[in-house]
């Protein structure tokens with residue numbers, strides 16, 4: 054939102070009124086756009102210590118804070134300090150270090166609360182409002198009112214096969230590589246190949 058005083062607004066309006074009517078609207082928009090403050094990402098602001106948080110974890114790349122509107126006690130938000138939009142946008146080494154942090158936090162929550170959902174929501178239809186990768190760790194209690202649910206619809210086998218092909222095709226190449234399992238027979242080819 055533009056942050057202007059009443060007097061400044063009046064000045065702008067007076068100037069606009071001097072213009073031909075057809076130009077007024079576009080000129081007003083142009084002027085106002087100079088005063089618009091870019092909407093700042095709250096997770097970036099938290100990373101930069103520009104808004105107060107209740108921190109439970111921090112390292113060079115990640116931070117975890119308590120959700121200020123928790124769905125259950127212990128509801129924790131874990132996020133990268135730099136503005137990364139989705140989990141799949143992380144580079145491999147970041148995935149590795151993030152996984153370790155998830156494990157640490159989940160371990161703590163499991164000790165304290167015995168049950169936990171770990172939720173990643175990416176993309177415009179996922180419920181992620183700020184396009185900054187966030188992992189929600191939600192401790193669960195018996196008969197709490199957290200809803201993580203979906204309705205299943207019976208799929209046709211052909212549809213499953215089609216989607217199967219689509220997903221397999223879409224998986225990035227390096228992730229498709231499956232390490233060949235070493236032969237179980239230690240006296241056979243495995244021994245010749247791997248052991249002295």
Ligand SMILES: [Zn+2]
Pocket residue numbers: 094095096097098135136137184185
């Ligand atoms: Zn951000």
